Amino acid sequence: MFIKELSLTNFRIYQHLEANIPEGNLILVGRNAQGKTSLLEAIYYLAGAQSPHKGSHRQLIHWLSSKEDEQPYLRVGGKFEIGNEIRRVEIVVQSNSSTMDGPNRIRKDVVIDGVNKNNSSLNELVNVVMFLPQNMILVEGSPSDRRNYLDRTLSQIDSTYARSVRNYYKVLSQRNSLLKTLQGKYQENAKELEFWDNKLCDIGSVVMGSRARALFEISNYVNKIHTDFTDGSEYLELKYFPGYDKSTGGGNQLSLGLEAPFTSSVLQEDSEIASGMQNNLIQLRSEEIRRGVTLIGPHRDDFRFIMSGFDLGVFGSRGQGRTAVLSLKFAEMEWMYHRSGDWPILLLDEVLAELDLQRRSDLLNRLYDADQVIVTTTDKGMIPDQFTRRARIWQVIGGTLKANSRG
Numbered sequence: 397m398f399i400k401e402l403s404l405t406n407f408r409i410y411q412h413l414e415a416n417i418p419e420g421n422l423i424l425v426g427r428n429a430q431g432k433t434s435l436l437e438a439i440y441y442l443a444g445a446q447s448p449h450k451g452s453h454r455q456l457i458h459w460l461s462s463k464e465d466e467q468p469y470l471r472v473g474g475k476f477e478i479g480n481e482i483r484r485v486e487i488v489v490q491s492n493s494s495t496m497d498g499p500n501r502i503r504k505d506v507v508i509d510g511v512n513k514n515n516s517s518l519n520e521l522v523n524v525v526m527f528l529p530q531n532m533i534l535v536e537g538s539p540s541d542r543r544n545y546l547d548r549t550l551s552q553i554d555s556t557y558a559r560s561v562r563n564y565y566k567v568l569s570q571r572n573s574l575l576k577t578l579q580g581k582y583q584e585n586a587k588e589l590e591f592w593d594n595k596l597c598d599i600g601s602v603v604m605g606s607r608a609r610a611l612f613e614i615s616n617y618v619n620k621i622h623t624d625f626t627d628g629s630e631y632l633e634l635k636y637f638p639g640y641d642k643s644t645g646g647g648n649q650l651s652l653g654l655e656a657p658f659t660s661s662v663l664q665e666d667s668e669i670a671s672g673m674q675n676n677l678i679q680l681r682s683e684e685i686r687r688g689v690t691l692i693g694p695h696r697d698d699f700r701f702i703m704s705g706f707d708l709g710v711f712g713s714r715g716q717g718r719t720a721v722l723s724l725k726f727a728e729m730e731w732m733y734h735r736s737g738d739w740p741i742l743l744l745d746e747v748l749a750e751l752d753l754q755r756r757s758d759l760l761n762r763l764y765d766a767d768q769v770i771v772t773t774t775d776k777g778m779i780p781d782q783f784t785r786r787a788r789i790w791q792v793i794g795g796t797l798k799a800n801s802r803g
Contacts, residue, residue, distance in 0.1 A: 397478050397522070397739060399741055400416065400475045401414075403472070404471070406460075407434065407471070411461075411795065415797055419767070421769045423779060423789045425772075426792035431794070436526060436772065439770070443522040458470065471489075473487075479737075479738065487505070489502060489503070525725055525732065525742050526725075532718060532721060535709050549728060553735050564599045567596050568695055571596055572688070589677075596673070601673065605669055611635075617730045619632055625722070625723060632701065638694075639692055673692060677692065701717075741770070742770070
C-alpha cells in the first residue's frame with residue numbers, strides 16, 4: 397500500500413500543497429514547527445477522517461482561512477495504490493456560522509473515487525500506522541486513551557467492529573438516559589431495562605470479543621519485537637482487562653476487571669461474553685439505578701503493558717515505556733499486514749529521539765518490511781547512513797517542501 401499523491405488546502409500550516417510521494421523510504425528534515433508532523437497527520441487523516449491529536453476538526457483549518465474566509469474550510473486529498481488498484485480519497489471540512497456571533501458548525505464530506513460517501517466507508521480502505529512522541533500516553537495515560545487507540549486501530553481494518561463500536565455508544569447513551577429516569581421509582585419499573593440490556597450485551601460482546609482477540613494477536617508480535625529491541629533482557633506482553641466481572645459470584649460488588657485479564661486460555665466466544673454481561677447487569681441493577689449510569693461494558697475496558705511481570709505504567713522508566721510503545725507500533729504494522737494482506741503506510745514522527753545508537757539501528761532495520769515509510773527528524777545526522785542511502789530526503793521549511801537527491 398502506497399500513497400502516491402497528497403493534496404492539501406488550508407490544512408494546518410499548509411495553505412496549498414501538491415506533492416508526489418515517493419515509494420519506499422522518505423525522510424522529512426526540518427526545524428520544529430515547519431510542517432513535518434502536519435504532513436504525517438494529513439496522511440493519517442485520510443485513513444479515518446480523524447486526527448491523531450486531541451482537539452476539534454476546526455483546529456485543523458489554516459489560521460488565515462479561519463480569520464479571513466466567511467466559511468473557513470480545509471481539504472485533504474490522496475491518491476493511493478492498494479494492491480492492483482488506484483483509489484482516490486478526499487475529505488473536505490467546512491466551518492459554517494449562521495451569524496457573526498452564532499455557534500460554528502462543522503460539516504465533513506468524504507469522497508472516494510469521486511463518489512460522496514460516509515465516514516465509515518474509509519474503514520478497510522487505507523491502513524496507516526503512526527508513531528508520535530505523544531503516544532507515551534498509551535503507557536502513562538488513562539484507560540480511555542487506550543480504548544481510543546484500540547477503536548482507531550481495529551476500525552481501520554474491520555468495518556464490523558467500527559460499526560459495532562458506534563452502535564454500542566448509541567445504546568449506552570439510551571440506557572443511561574433510562575437509568576436516570578428510573579431513579580427513585582419502584583424496582584418493578586426496571587423491567588423496561590430488559591430491552592436495552594439485551595442490546596447492550598449483544599453489541600458489547602462483539603466489541604469486547606474483537607478487542608480481546610486483537611490484543612492477544614498483537615501481543616504475540618509485541619513480545620518477539622520487544623525481545624529483539626532489548627536483546628532478550630525484557631519480556632513484554634499486552635493484557636486485556638474487560639469492563640465486567642467474568643465470575644458469577646461477584647454479588648453486587650462492582651469489579652473493574654483488573655484482577656482477571658483475558659489470556660490465551662480463557663478467550664471467550666461472543667455469546668459467553670454476552671451471557672456474563674447479562675449476569676452482571678442483573679446483579680448490579682439496583683446499584684445502576686441508584687447511580688443512573690451503566691457500570692459494566694466495553695466503555696470500562698482497559699489494557700496494560702506488562703513487562704517481565706510488572707505493570708509498565710506503574711513501575712517502568714520512561715525509556716522502557718518508549719521502547720514498549722515502539723514495539724506496539726511495529727507489532728500493529730505486522731498485525732495489519734497479516735489481517736489485510738497489505739503493509740500499512742508507516743509514519744514515524746521524531747522516532748529516534750531518546751534512543752541510543754544500537755536501538756536506532758535495530759529500529760531502522762525493521763523498516764524494510766514496510767512498503768512505504770515516512771520519517772521526520774530535526775537532525776538528519778541522527779539517522780544511520782545505511783538508511784539514508786536508501787531513502788529520499790525532503791527539506792520542510794515553513795509549509796513548503798524541497799526534494800534533495802537520494803541520501
